[in-house]
Amino acid sequence: MKLWFDGEVADAGTLQADLTTHAMHYGSGVFEGIRSYATAHGAAMFRLPDHLQRMRKGAELLGIDFDIAQATEATLQALRANRHRDAYIRPLAWVGAGSFGLDVTGHAQHLMVATTPTLVHLGGANTRMTVSPWRRNPASSLPPLKLCGAYVNSILAKREAKSRGFDEALFVDDRGFVVECTGANVFLVKEGCVIAVEHRDALPGITRDTLIALTGAVSRTVTLEELRDADEVFACGTAAEVAPIAAVDDRTFGDNPVSRELAALYARVVRGEESVSQAWLTPV
Ligand code: PMP
Numbered sequence: 001m002k003l004w005f006d007g008e009v010a011d012a013g014t015l016q017a018d019l020t021t022h023a024m025h026y027g028s029g030v031f032e033g034i035r036s037y038a039t040a041h042g043a044a045m046f047r048l049p050d051h052l053q054r055m056r057k058g059a060e061l062l063g064i065d066f067d068i069a070q071a072t073e074a075t076l077q078a079l080r081a082n083r084h085r086d087a088y089i090r091p092l093a094w095v096g097a098g099s100f101g102l103d104v105t106g107h108a109q110h111l112m113v114a115t116t117p118t119l120v121h122l123g124g125a126n127t128r129m130t131v132s133p134w135r136r137n138p139a140s141s142l143p144p145l146k147l148c149g150a151y152v153n154s155i156l157a158k159r160e161a162k163s164r165g166f167d168e169a170l171f172v173d174d175r176g177f178v179v180e181c182t183g184a185n186v187f188l189v190k191e192g193c194v195i196a197v198e199h200r201d202a203l204p205g206i207t208r209d210t211l212i213a214l215t216g217a218v219s220r221t222v223t224l225e226e227l228r229d230a231d232e233v234f235a236c237g238t239a240a241e242v243a244p245i246a247a248v249d250d251r252t253f254g255d256n257p258v259s260r261e262l263a264a265l266y267a268r269v270v271r272g273e274e275s276v277s278q279a280w281l282t283p284v
Contacts, residue, residue, distance in 0.1 A: 002081040004074040004113040009081045012114070018097035022107050027149020029094030030058030033183075033238045034075065035118070036284055038085040039272035044281035045079075045089065046238075046270045048072065050206050055091060058145040064093050064109050071111065072282075078113040079284050086118045088239060094148070127235065128247040129181065131224065132157040132169035136179040136201040144203045154182035168235065170224075170248060173201065178222050180205075184237035187211065188222060188230035189258045195230075197222045207236040207266075214265060214276070234259040242266045 001012045023029035032055045036045045052068045059066035075089055096108030134157045142150045157169035161182075170186070171179035180186055180202035187208075188195050194217035196208055212219060227233060232253055233245040242263035244256035268274050272281055 001114065001116070002078065004078040004081070004111075006110055006112070009077055020097045020100065021094070022096060022098055022104060023094035023148060025100065026095075026102065027147065027152065028062055028104055029092055029148035030055055030062060030064065031090060031092040031146050031148060033146075034089040034091070035238050035270065036079055036085065036087045036089060036115075037271045039277075039281065041272065041283065043079065043085040043087075043284040044272060045075065045284060047206050047210070047280050048075065048282040050209075051238075052091075054145065054204075054206070055093065058147050059093050061143065061145070062095065062147070063104050064095065066093055066111075071113070074111065074113045075115075076284060078115045082115050084115045084117060085284075087115045088118055090114045090116075092148075126246045127167045127243050129168045129170045129233075129235075129245055130161050130164060130166040130249050131172050132160060134160065134169070134171070135173065136171040136199075139200045144201055146203070158182045171201075172224050173199070176223050176225065178224055178227050181235050181237075181240075184235040184240040184243065186222075186227070187217065187234050187236060187259075188227055189232035189234075189256075190226075190230045192258070193218065194258065194262070195220065195222060197227070205237055207238055207241070210269070210280070211236060211242070211262065211266065214269065215262065232256045232259045234262070236266075241270075 002009050003012045032051045034051045036043050052071050056066045091113045093111045095104045096110050098107035137153045161169035168181050178197045179199045185205040185208040186197040194215045196217045196219040198219045228251045235243045244259035269277050
């Protein structure tokens with residue numbers, strides 16, 4: 001596999017990180033998860049500028065210089081070097097070697113982009129979720145951006161859910177409001193209405209935004225009680241796409257016709273098969 005790293009395309013196996021890398025000790029990095037799809041006009045990345053703008057917000061918080069034009073070029077070069085069409089793209093910007101102090105001033109900064117053939121995150125229609133005993137990082141402590149260290153929270157919730165035989169964890173806050181999953185946002189369907197779960201601690205997902213634009217879904221807060229009472233629930237994210245949920249703990253759902261229809265619509269949109277697609281695609 002080839003990587004784009006600090007301006008060059010190199011074989012992943014030839015690259016090494018210093019053991020004093022700040023990000024490895026403290027999580028001082030920011031990443032994105034982007035997809036490219038094979039379309040009738042060649043490979044194209046979906047909503048690339050939106051992903052890179054979100055990444056820049058995280059980089060700014062950490063004091064990491066981040067140039068969207070350079071990152072755009074890096075993703076294109078990485079995809080072309082690996083000849084990937086349907087791919088998952090992982091840019092990562094991080095604070096590198098320096099002292100062990102927390103102050104990031106004066107540390108090296110790096111950017112890499114890796115691409116892998118498509119990764120399916122919440123595969124198929126059989127995802128079973130459980131309410132996590134962990135709380136989501138509150139936005140007042142860690143803004144909902146793709147900061148590396150923030151994902152320890154998701155790792156804990158995922159591990160705990162898996163230890164009880166579930167596929168995914170659902171974060172709910174102290175007042176009983178649904179937040180999101182470990183790496184995806186949540187929607188519900190009730191009597192034909194599509195509702196996008198809104199919460200200040202949840203990542204403002206680009207897939208969520210796409211689905212709201214496509215369906216006119218209402219965005220609002222939702223309690224766990226309301227979610228369990230829904231006709232359908234689905235998770236969504238760049239990797240997960242639209243993933244119908246089979247169960248939330250002991251509440252099981254049927255065959256999720258609306259979620260499956262939206263999954264099919266989303267699949268056509270990202271592959272350039274709908275009129276709205278073009279504005280969202282960056283050709284590779
Ligand atoms: N929430 C979290 C915690 C995530 O990691 C992701 C994946 N980026 C999402 C939601 C979905 O965001 P997006 O649709 O932008 O991929």
